[in-house]
Amino acid sequence: MNENQHPFDAAIALRPEGEGAWHGHTSPAYANMIGPFGGITAAQALNAVLQHPQRLGEPVAYTVNFAAPVADGPFLALARPARTNRSTQHWIAELRQGDQTVATATAVTAVRRDTWGATELAMPAVPPPPAVPRPLARGKVEWINRYEMRFVEGAYPPAWDGTHSEDSRTCLWLRDEPPRPLDFASLTALADVFFPRIWRRRATRTPIGTVSMTVYFHAGGAQLARTGSGHLLGQAHAHGFRDGYFDQTAQLWNEAGDLLATSHQIVYYKE
Amino acid sequence: MNENQHPFDAAIALRPEGEGAWHGHTSPAYANMIGPFGGITAAQALNAVLQHPQRLGEPVAYTVNFAAPVADGPFLALARPARTNRSTQHWIAELRQGDQTVATATAVTAVRRDTWGATELAMPAVPPPPAVPRPLARGKVEWINRYEMRFVEGAYPPAWDGTHSEDSRTCLWLRDEPPRPLDFASLTALADVFFPRIWRRRATRTPIGTVSMTVYFHAGGAQLARTGSGHLLGQAHAHGFRDGYFDQTAQLWNEAGDLLATSHQIVYYKE
Numbered sequence: 001m002n003e004n005q006h007p008f009d010a011a012i013a014l015r016p017e018g019e020g021a022w023h024g025h026t027s028p029a030y031a032n033m034i035g036p037f038g039g040i041t042a043a044q045a046l047n048a049v050l051q052h053p054q055r056l057g058e059p060v061a062y063t064v065n066f067a068a069p070v071a072d073g074p075f076l077a078l079a080r081p082a083r084t085n086r087s088t089q090h091w092i093a094e095l096r097q098g099d100q101t102v103a104t105a106t107a108v109t110a111v112r113r114d115t116w117g118a119t120e121l122a123m124p125a126v127p128p129p130p131a132v133p134r135p136l137a138r139g140k141v142e143w144i145n146r147y148e149m150r151f152v153e154g155a156y157p158p159a160w161d162g163t164h165s166e167d168s169r170t171c172l173w174l175r176d177e178p179p180r181p182l183d184f185a186s187l188t189a190l191a192d193v194f195f196p197r198i199w200r201r202r203a204t205r206t207p208i209g210t211v212s213m214t215v216y217f218h219a220g221g222a223q224l225a226r227t228g229s230g231h232l233l234g235q236a237h238a239h240g241f242r243d244g245y246f247d248q249t250a251q252l253w254n255e256a257g258d259l260l261a262t263s264h265q266i267v268y269y270k271e
Numbered sequence: 272m273n274e275n276q277h278p279f280d281a282a283i284a285l286r287p288e289g290e291g292a293w294h295g296h297t298s299p300a301y302a303n304m305i306g307p308f309g310g311i312t313a314a315q316a317l318n319a320v321l322q323h324p325q326r327l328g329e330p331v332a333y334t335v336n337f338a339a340p341v342a343d344g345p346f347l348a349l350a351r352p353a354r355t356n357r358s359t360q361h362w363i364a365e366l367r368q369g370d371q372t373v374a375t376a377t378a379v380t381a382v383r384r385d386t387w388g389a390t391e392l393a394m395p396a397v398p399p400p401p402a403v404p405r406p407l408a409r410g411k412v413e414w415i416n417r418y419e420m421r422f423v424e425g426a427y428p429p430a431w432d433g434t435h436s437e438d439s440r441t442c443l444w445l446r447d448e449p450p451r452p453l454d455f456a457s458l459t460a461l462a463d464v465f466f467p468r469i470w471r472r473r474a475t476r477t478p479i480g481t482v483s484m485t486v487y488f489h490a491g492g493a494q495l496a497r498t499g500s501g502h503l504l505g506q507a508h509a510h511g512f513r514d515g516y517f518d519q520t521a522q523l524w525n526e527a528g529d530l531l532a533t534s535h536q537i538v539y540y541k542e
Contacts, residue, residue, distance in 0.1 A: 060516055061483040061537045063334040065377050067354035067361040082365065082372045083338035088482065088539075090338040090375055092363065094353065101353045104361055104377050106336050108482050108537075110516070115542050117513040118472065120439055168391055201389065211359065211379050212332040214485045216518045216537045218511045239522060240489045240530040242388040245331055245381070247487045247533050249520060251510060259511040262518050264535045266332045266379075266487045268359075271386050 006180045007146060008189070011040050012047045014077055022048055022077045024095075026070060030143040035070045037143035038210045039192030041095065043185040045105045048077035049091045050184060055081075056089040057111040058221050059184045063214040064105040071097055087111040112220050123253040126152045129173040129231040147193055148177045148231075156195060157203035168197040169237040179229035182260075184217065187224060190232060190252060191215050191263035197238040197248050198269050206269045211245070213265040219258060227254040244268055277451045278417060279460070282311050283318045285348055293319050293348045295366075297341060301414040306341045308414035309481045310463030312366065314456040316376045319348035320362045321455060326352075327360040328382040329492050330455050334485040335376040342368055358382040383491050394524040397423045400444040400502040418464055419448045419502075427466060428474035439468040439509040450500035453531075455488065458495065461503060461523060462486050462534035468509040468519050469540050477540045482516070484536040490529060498525040515539055 002010075007029040014022035024047075030040040042064045049055060049062075079093040088110040095103040126132075132150035139145045154170030157163065174193055176186060196208045219227075236250035250263045273281075282298035295318075301311040313335045320326060320333075350364040359381040366374040397403075403421035410416050425441030428434065445464055447457060467479045490498075507521035521534045 061336070063377060063483070063485060065332070065361050065379055068356060082375050085339060090336050090372070092375055101361070104353050104363055106334060106375050106377055106483075108336055110482075110539075112514040112516070115513075115515050115540065116473070117511075119511050119513075120437075120472075120508070121510040166391075201391075202387070211381075212334070212377075212485075212487075214334060214483075214535060216483075216516075216535070218513050218516070218518070220514060237391070239392040239533050240388075240390050242386075242390075242489050242530075243383040243491060244386050245383070245487075245489070247489070249533075249535075259513075262510050262520075262535075264485060264487070264520075264533075268381075269386065 008176055008180055008186055012043050012185050014047055014051055020052065020078055020080050022051065023074060024077050025074050026072045028142065030146055032141050032143055035072065038066055039189035040143065041066065041070055041103055042192060042213060043189040045077060045093050045095050045103055046107065046188050047185050048079035048093050049107045049109065052079050055109055056084060057087065057109040059107055059217050060110045061108040061214065061216055062105065062188060063212065064103055065212045066103055066210055068100065068102045070102050075102065119259045121251060121259065123233055123257040124171060124235065126171060126233065132173055146177055147174055149174050154200055157199065160203055160205055163203045165201050168200045170194055170200060171235045173231045174234050175229065175231050181229050182224045182227045184224065187252065187261055188215050190234065191250060191261055194234065194236040194248065194250060196267060197236065198241060198246055206271055208267050208269045210265050210267045213263065215261055215263045217261050219260045223258060224260065227260065230255050232260065279447055279451055279457055283314050283456050285318055285322055291323065291349055291351045293322065294345060295348050296345050297343045299413065301417060303412050303414055306343065309337055310460035311414065312337065312341055312374055313463060313484060314460040316348060316364050316366050316374055317378065317459050318456050319350035319364050320378045320380065323350050326380055327355060328358065328380040330378055330488050331381045332379040332485065332487050333376065333459060334483065335374055336483045337374055337481055339371065339373045341373050346373065390530045392522060392530065394504055394528040395442060395506065397442060397504065403444055417448055418445055420445050425471055428470065430474065431476055432474055434474045436472050439471045441465055441471060442506045444502045445505050446500065446502050452500050453495045453498045455495065458523065458532055459486050461505065462521060462532055464505065465507040465519065465521055467538060468507065469512060469517055477542055479538050479540045481536050481538045484534065486532055486534045488532055490531045494529060495531065498531065501526050503531065
C-alpha cells in the first residue's frame, strides 16, 4: 500500500493469482458494524471484472449478491467471461473466503455508441452542496467517515424513538472523503451509501443486511472522468416492506444534472 | 406435453438431466420477433432453481442476463446453490445451447418470516379491469397473445410517426391468457411484458434487446396463490436513455393493492 494512495484504491486493490483470480483484503477504513461496508465489497468484486485482461468495454449492468457475512481478512476474487459477443460481454464473479462463497455477481460490459438520449428523471432542484451543511458527528461505523454526505432531505431520524414516517425518501449530496475522481468502482460503492430505508420509516435501528444490489451505469468512463471529484446528488426510496425484506431504488446524478447511475437493492430486516 | 396443460407450463417445463441440469425447449407459443420472449427465458432459468431438490425457501431476488439470442430449439438449464445459509440460499444459473452460454442468472431464495410491513408505493387509482378495453388486434408477435393486456395509460403509440413524448410511463392491467394461477415463474415473465420504453418515448420501432433484468419478490407463494388468476396492475417507466442503453423500473400489484413485485431492467437500443 502506497501512503499517498486513496483509501478507496487501497481497499479495492487486487493482486493477480493466475487466470481470472485475485487476492484481496478487507479494509479497516471501510469497516461496518460487523464486517465491511457492502458498497466496498461490491466494488471489490466489480474490480475483478475491471482488471480482467479479456474485458471488453465498460460496465453497463452489475448485480452483486451478498451471500454471507464477509469476515475481516483476505478473500479471493474470481471473474470469468461467460459469453463474449461483438460489443457486449457477460461476466460471472465470486468472492470466496476459505472454501466458502461470500458473494456472487454478474456483470455486463459493453462498447457503447453515441445514440439519441434523454434523462427522463431530472435531478431534483436542491440547494448546491456548499449550501447544505455536513453532519458534525463522526460516523458510528468507520466507513461513514469515508464519505462526505450533505443531507438535503431525509437525514437520519433526529431520535431513535420509533416515530413512523410514511416516506422513506432521502436526498443528499455525496462524494468520497477525501474527494477522489469518480470511476465505475467508486460509483458502485456510492450507490450503496444510503442508510437503510426502514430506519428512515421507523426511527428504529432494526438489524438489516443488503441481500442483492444491482447498478445500471448510464454513463461511460469519459463522462465519469468529466465528473471528476465533484459531488453527486443521490436519491433513494423504497417501494415495499414485507416479511423481512424491503427494496430500495436509487438514482445518482452529477452536479451538471447527468444521470450517472440507477441502482436497486433488496434488504433483509429482522422485525 | 399434456393437451390440457397451460401453454406457460408447457413452455417452462424442464426434464432432469443429472445433478442441477435440465433439458428445456423454446416454445412457439411465446415466440418474439426473433427467438423467444425474454420473460419466458427468464422464467425457464428461474424454474431450474425452483425445481432444484436442494432449494431452500422461495425466491426473493432474481437477476437474469440475456447473454445472447436464444435460438428456437432445445437448451440446457443449469442451477447450483453457491451458498446455503440457515434461512437464505444463493444460486447461480445458466442456460446453454450447444457449448454456448445464452443466459446467466443469480437468485436468492429465503424462508420468509412475518414482520412489520408497509406498501410505500400504493397502487395508482385506476378503473377496474372490466372497465378498461382490450386491444382488438392480435399481437404482431406470438407471445403478445399469451397475455391479456388492458392499457390504462401509455399504450402503444397510435402511429409510428416519430412523435416524441416526454414521459415513458405505461400502466396496464395484465394476466396470463388464458388465465393461470400466479406463481413465481409466471410473475417473473409478467415483469417483462411491458413494451420497450423507448418506443413509448419516440413512437419509433428502434431495435432493442433487454440485457439484464432483476425481479424482487415482495410476496411469498401463499400470497401469490391468493392472487390466483386475477389481474395484476403493472406500471413501468424509464429514468434515462443514453449511448445505446435505457433502464426500466416496474411495479406489479394484485387487484387487492398488494405490491407483489418490483422489477428493473436495462435494455440495449440501436439508435
